[in-house]
Amino acid sequence: MATARFLVMLAAVGAALGARSYAQTPSGDEPIEEVVVTGEFPGPGMWRITRADDAGHELWIVGDPPPLPKRMKWKAREVESVALRAQEILLDASVHMDPDEKIGIFRGLSLLPAAMKARKNPGETTLKEQLPPDLYARWLVQKKRFIGSDSGIEKWRPIFAANKLRREALDELELRESGMVWDTIGKLAKKYQIPSTTPYLRFKFHTDDLKEKIREFSREPLADTECFRSTLDLTEALSDSATEARRAHAWATADLETLDALPPLPNPYVPCAMAVLGSQVAKEIIPADIREQLYVLWMQSAEKSLATNQTTLAIVPLQKLTRQGGYLERLRAKGYNVEPPK
Numbered sequence: 286m287a288t289a290r291f292l293v294m295l296a297a298v299g300a301a302l303g304a305r306s307y308a309q310t311p312s313g314d315e316p317i318e319e320v321v322v323t324g325e326f327p328g329p330g331m332w333r334i335t336r337a338d339d340a341g342h343e344l345w346i347v348g349d350p351p352p353l354p355k356r357m358k359w360k361a362r363e364v365e366s367v368a369l370r371a372q373e374i375l376l377d378a379s380v381h382m383d384p385d386e387k388i389g390i391f392r393g394l395s396l397l398p399a400a401m402k403a404r405k406n407p408g409e410t411t412l413k414e415q416l417p418p419d420l421y422a423r424w425l426v427q428k429k430r431f432i433g434s435d436s437g438i439e440k441w442r443p444i445f446a447a448n449k450l451r452r453e454a455l456d457e458l459e460l461r462e463s464g465m466v467w468d469t470i471g472k473l474a475k476k477y478q479i480p481s482t483t484p485y486l487r488f489k490f491h492t493d494d495l496k497e498k499i500r501e502f503s504r505e506p507l508a509d510t511e512c513f514r515s516t517l518d519l520t521e522a523l524s525d526s527a528t529e530a531r532r533a534h535a536w537a538t539a540d541l542e543t544l545d546a547l548p549p550l551p552n553p554y555v556p557c558a559m560a561v562l563g564s565q566v567a568k569e570i571i572p573a574d575i576r577e578q579l580y581v582l583w584m585q586s587a588e589k590s591l592a593t594n595q596t597t598l599a600i601v602p603l604q605k606l607t608r609q610g611g612y613l614e615r616l617r618a619k620g621y622n623v624e625p626p627k
Contacts, residue, residue: 330539330626344591348603350536351550352460359537361469368470372594374481377601378583381485403503404445411439423517444509444560447516454520466600484586502566509560518551539626
């Protein structure tokens, strides 16, 4: 059996080990403009969730933001106040892989050659041969700006090349993807011993099969063109420093009207995940409806926390919170009162 841990490791090894080994100083004609947001802001808004027949138990939800400037400062007093009186901090649902035996460092190192090979297109084809001409032309512009003259990446699968581009763009633009809220609240939780909960979907895999499954994955074509396209959409959008500065300011001041009015950031994570999950290796262990299972699992955990605790603070990605079919819509559909940030 293959496992999601193998897939996570494959993506991490393929991107992380390759991302820096060929990195060059970007050689674009124009200097890269960082998203700069100065000053200290009052902090993000929180949604208050209660049951119609039980206002004494409350769930406060803060949305972990889209990419924001690393150096942006925001006041966490309101969120900290909720955390300090909370009996639990609820984080987003995630996937956890359980090997049937421990993988030691030497065995892990023995898997690296196969994992590195799996980054490359089957048959040694190039990105130019794999991608539509218009998409490849856009790639060359973004590659020149954020990666530089790396010829080796031209033989990578689109999904791995896209992942490297996204990471390099975030680094060069001085943006961070997630964790800004937990950086503050996590320290508070540790200091005051506030329990935190991450709902997990668990999968088990056989370590003996791992190397062969990596080889199978390396020979299997992936439907990852849309992953590549949406990643280019994202890096191009993040390069619009004026819009992203407005987005950062709106999040840090709980300005939901402005957040709603701004063009939504492209989301490559879904098509990239689906490209991997569509592989035969992934299908052997990961259910096709895993996204829905994660939503359902978090909702179950949120309802349990709301019924059990007088106060719960939840931290989840802002997109999963506010999108159509997201957590807020699902809570309303179940009859909960949803009060927006004030």
